[in-house]
Each structure stands twice: as structure tokens, then as C-alpha cells.
Amino acid sequence: MNSDHQAEASSGGPIVRLAGVNKHYGALHVLNNINLDVVKGEVVVILGPSGSGKSTLCRTINRLETIDEGTITIDGKTLPEEGKALARLRADVGMVFQSFNLFAHKTILENVTLGPIKVKGMKKSEADKLAMQLLERVGVANQAAKLPAQLSGGQQQRVAIARALAMKPKVMLFDEPTSALDPEMINEVLDTMVSLAREGMTMLVVTHEMGFARKAADRVIFMADGQIVEQATPEEFFTNPQSARAKDFLSKLITNH
């Protein structure tokens, strides 16, 4: 599977590069001069308090959010503003949302095959085969004929991961993938993500799951007030945070758990 995902990654540079990215919502400076490189195979976890801009950052990478200043490149190609070129680049970036966003009127199988068939022009038989492999892998192959509303949240989110993987993306973005789940379903999704990370997928994950950050992250990025305040290995970050904001953030987590 690993060579599959990465097959199209060509240039030696970072898969994702954000340079001098700024974004405002009115007076709120939601992304403040963000510079970030994610290299091939790297798993980057973004942590931070609510409203720190971490979800916005994640969503700018496939331009679900526009930016005011700066550049974003995916595998060396600058993210276009609109049109077909943007759609093509988005196909290289897998996205998993907090609220799953499975296509509600399509079956689980159709959810996974829509992209390969309509965007990549794959034959239906081939796409079905690929989709069944991916559904097998995330453990919901037996639900393939059902509609999303018939599945639990955890199952839906695993289907969403399969849907993103079906496009053979160069990088996967996870925007708080477990925040809308019941506690008993969080682990099934995190386990899927951990195994994906172990297989070498390049991942950028916004989450509140410290366990995932410890287990799977190569690097932790801590954001506050639209800025990257601190970045370190998970080990360093959790045991020896440098900034006052990060210390404060971590101390609150500990008292809460």
C-alpha cells in the first residue's frame, strides 16, 4: 500500500509547504505569518486551544479556506486560485472532516468510488475493487451496500478515510477527526490513523487526542492566536514545553483528565 500512496510524489522537496501565510476574519488575525514544511512520510500533529487557527490552517491546504497572503505549495506546485487546476490538486490531498461528510444519498461503496470514477476516470469494476480493498482495510467492508446514516459515527469516519485514500493522495489532512465521535468509537478511528502513519502516509492532523500525538506523530506543532508558537518532537513537547502558552495548555489538559 505504501508505495501506492506515494507513487506520484516526485520532487524531492516538501509535500506541503506554507510560506508567509496570513488570513484575517475581519479584525481577527486567524493565521499569522505561518511557515510550515511537511516532508514525505512525515506525520505532523497540530495542537492548540480552540480558536487558535489550527482547523483553518488545515483547511487552507486544499483551499477550502482562502488565504490573504503567502503561498501554499503541494509537492512543488503552487495551489491555484480556482478552476480545474485547483480541482486536480485537491485530488492529491485527502481530507477527513470532523463531521465525516459522507455523501448522504450514496451507498458506502459509491462514496468511495465516486472520486476514482469521476475525477480519475477509473473503470467502475476497477474502482469497486479498489474501494472494497480499502473498506476491508478500515474494517467496514461488510457495510458497503448501506447508506451512511445506517452506520455508527466511528464506521462513517473510517469510510471517510477510505474515501480519501481511494484518490491515492500525496498527503492526508485530518481536521479533528474524532471530535464528533462518542468516546467508545474514538479508538477505532485512531487505530486506523496510526496504522496509516506506520505505513508511511504523509499526514497533517488537527486533534485533541494527545495519545495519538504521542504514539504516531513525528512532530507536534503548537498553535495559539493564529501563530505557530512551538514545534518539537512529541516527547520533547509533552515533557519539556518551552513557551508559557504551551505549558498553560498542557497543564489544563492534565487537570482535565
Added chain:
Amino acid sequence: MEGYLSLWDEYGARIMESFWANLQLTFWAFIACAVLGTILAIMRISPIPSLRAFGTAYVNIFRNTPLTIIIAFGVFVLFGVFKLQLSEDFQFNFFLIAIIGLTIYHASFFCEAIRSGVNTVPLGQAEAARAIGLGFLPAARMVILPQAFRGAIVPMGNVLIALIKNTTVAVAGSVAEISGLMKTMIELRADQGILIFLTVAMMFVVIVVPIGLLITSLSKKLAVAR
């Protein structure tokens, strides 16, 4: 009672023929307004500002213009002044102009019905479609509109019901339809005036009530489970 039966002897065939014209007007105008209304709705949700502006302007102009005026404009201006000849057949030409008028008017309502359906589709559906690399039109066609239509059964049905009844306005465009015949019958058979009214009203009720029931059951059956 005898008087009423003699009315049917005298006018029965024309009553059926005229009402058939109303049903034909409904059929063709609904198909055409569904197509035009859907195109307008796509324009109104599109990322292109000029298309959005066009869609908005269209809806605001034609939704706010009385249907009688639109149809009269078709007949007196397009036909009368500009000699618009869609068919060699004089009567059929009026019939076509009436269909166009009904279509132009009801397309604005159909567009808004679809838009209300689009509002039932969570924003995340469009984001997910874009995230797998679908452009605006494929995303609209394969993800947004199929759900929007299913969420808009009731408002679309209301457009259909309004259209059925509004076909009587085609009398303003010289189409031989039921309300025109009703006026003629009332003038010539004043003894049966009330029954003539009731008869014509009942004909519409008989058509519209089952459609209303069908709409309700379809809207439940086709609702998208979330």
C-alpha cells in the same frame, strides 16, 4: 338537473377538450420550467458572480411580475408587434406563447424551490465533494442537486400545483382553455351559472388533490437520511 345535463350534452366535448388544453399546458410548462429553473438555481449557487447576478435578477423580475402581464406581453407585444410566429397554426401559436409565458414565470419559483432544497444540504457535502477533486458542476450534479431535489419535493410540488391552476391565465393569451369556456358557458347558460363554476372548480380539485397526496408521500419516501 335536466338543465345541467343538457349543458353537458351541449358543451361536454368542448369542456373536455378545453380542460385537456390546461393539462397539456401544465405538462409542457412544468417540464420546461423545471429545466430552466434548475439552470437558474445552478447559476445562483455558482462561484461565478456574473451568473449569480443574472440568476438573482431573473428571479426578482419574473417572480414579481403578474403572470397575466407576462402572457399578455407575449401575445400583444411578441406576437402582435414583433410577429413572433412559432407555428403556422394560428391557435397553436398562441398555445406555444402561453407555454413560454407560464415557463418564464414559474421557472423563477422552481429556481427558488431548488434553492430551498440546496439549503437542506449541509455545507460539508459540498466541501467533501470539492476535497476529492470534483469541480463545481460535477459536484452540483452528483452530490448537491440529487440531495437538493429530494429535499425540495414539497416546494417543487407547490410550484406544480400553482402552475396547474395558473394555466387558466392562458385565456389572456387567447388559448381555448377551460376558464375561457367557463366564461362563455356562463354567458350563454346563465341558468346553470353556479353549477358551471362548481364543475370547473371540481375538475381542478380532482387533479390537484391526488397530486398533493403524492407529493406528501414522495417527500417522506425520498427524504435523505442524515
